[in-house]
Each structure stands twice: as C-alpha cells, then as structure tokens.
Amino acid sequence: MAHVDSAHLLELALGNAAPGDDDAEALLHVGDCDRCRDELGMLIRLVTAARTATAVDLPIPPPEHIWLRITREVSRERGTPPPRDRPRPDAGPGS
Ligand SMILES: [Zn+2]
Incomplete structure (x- = not known):
C-alpha cells in the first residue's frame, strides 16, 4: 500500500474519519510505517x-x-469564525 496521503492523515488526526475499510487500511499502514x-x-x-x-x-x-x-x-467545533478567515456577516463587534 502507498503511503497514506496528508489529507487522510489529517482527517484521522481530527477524528473525522468514518470507520470503514479505507481508514482501517490507513491505520494498519500507519502502524507499520515510520514516515x-x-x-x-x-x-x-x-x-x-x-x-x-x-x-x-x-x-x-x-x-x-x-x-x-x-x-x-x-x-466549526467551537462555533467561532476561523482566526484567519473572513468573519461571518453575523459576527458582531466584541465577539
Ligand atoms: Zn507510509
């Protein structure tokens, strides 16, 4: 199996990965691959x-x-705008 791509690793790190064959394979690979x-x-x-x-x-x-x-x-988890993203239109001052 090729290395797990960064986007997939990030999903795993975020805990977003849905249980499934892809993630099981990725985790197996991670267990065997130092990189x-x-x-x-x-x-x-x-x-x-x-x-x-x-x-x-x-x-x-x-x-x-x-x-x-x-x-x-x-x-998104916190319900606040990302620090380097544009503020939402409904984000008032002082928030
Ligand atoms: Zn690898």
Missing part, C-alpha cells in the same frame, strides 16, 4: 495545539493549507 506514523503524530499535535490555543508554542509553523484546514475544523 506516516510521524506525520500523523505531528498532525495530532497540531490539532491538539489548535484546540488548546497554544499554537504559538509550535517549533515550526505548519504548512498553510494544513493550518487553515485545522483552524476551520476547530472553529
């Missing part, structure tokens, strides 16, 4: 950092598209 395990570990740390708002502690900024994806997901 994918490292990447998944990094993504889990990013997601955890985003959820706990300690992203400034990250030693290396994550790739922009990865970070946007995480901030959008975390913002």
Whole structure:
C-alpha cells in the first residue's frame, strides 16, 4: 500500500474519519510505517495545539493549507469564525 496521503492523515488526526475499510487500511499502514506514523503524530499535535490555543508554542509553523484546514475544523467545533478567515456577516463587534 502507498503511503497514506496528508489529507487522510489529517482527517484521522481530527477524528473525522468514518470507520470503514479505507481508514482501517490507513491505520494498519500507519502502524507499520515510520514516515506516516510521524506525520500523523505531528498532525495530532497540531490539532491538539489548535484546540488548546497554544499554537504559538509550535517549533515550526505548519504548512498553510494544513493550518487553515485545522483552524476551520476547530472553529466549526467551537462555533467561532476561523482566526484567519473572513468573519461571518453575523459576527458582531466584541465577539
Ligand atoms: Zn507510509
């Protein structure tokens, strides 16, 4: 099996992955592959950092598209606009 792609690893890190053959295969691969395990570990740390708002502690900024994806997901969970996204029209001042 080829390496698990970053988008799929990110879904796993976010806990969005639906149980199914694709995810079972991906997780099996991650268990056997240092490279994918490292990447998944990094993504889990990013997601955890985003959820706990300690992203400034990250030693290396994550790739922009990865970070946007995480901030959008975390913002959706919190019901707040993503920090680097346009504010929603209904987001009033002081929010
Ligand atoms: Zn791999």
